[in-house]
Amino acid sequence: MASDECKGKSSWPELVGKKGEDAAARIEKENPHVNAVIVLEGSFVTADFLCTRVRVWVNTYGIVTRVPIIG
Numbered sequence: 812m813a814s815d816e817c818k819g820k821s822s823w824p825e826l827v828g829k830k831g832e833d834a835a836a837r838i839e840k841e842n843p844h845v846n847a848v849i850v851l852e853g854s855f856v857t858a859d860f861l862c863t864r865v866r867v868w869v870n871t872y873g874i875v876t877r878v879p880i881i882g
Contacts, residue, residue: 817862818844821881831869838865838879845881852876 819842826834835847847865850856856866860882868877 817881818842823865823879826867826875826879827877829875831867831873831875834875834879835867838867842881847879849873 821842823834823838823841826837831849835849838845838847842865845863845865847867849867849869852868852870862881865879865881867875867879870876
């Protein structure tokens with residue numbers, strides 16, 4: 812499924828460097844169609860694409876390390 816088929820905002824580059832919990836809350840506020848999931852860098856995740864999921868990658872300090880996007 813292509814990201815252009817997903818509803819609402821799909822990318823949050825402005826959240827890199829922010830606290831993961833704050834980023835997840837903002838993502839879910841800005842796009843109520845998604846569930847933001849905090850994931851520690853180096854963790855294994857599934858490769859499937861979901862319009863309802865945004866992974867928020869964080870380091871061991873809980874800081875966002877990648878641009879959160881729908882997927």
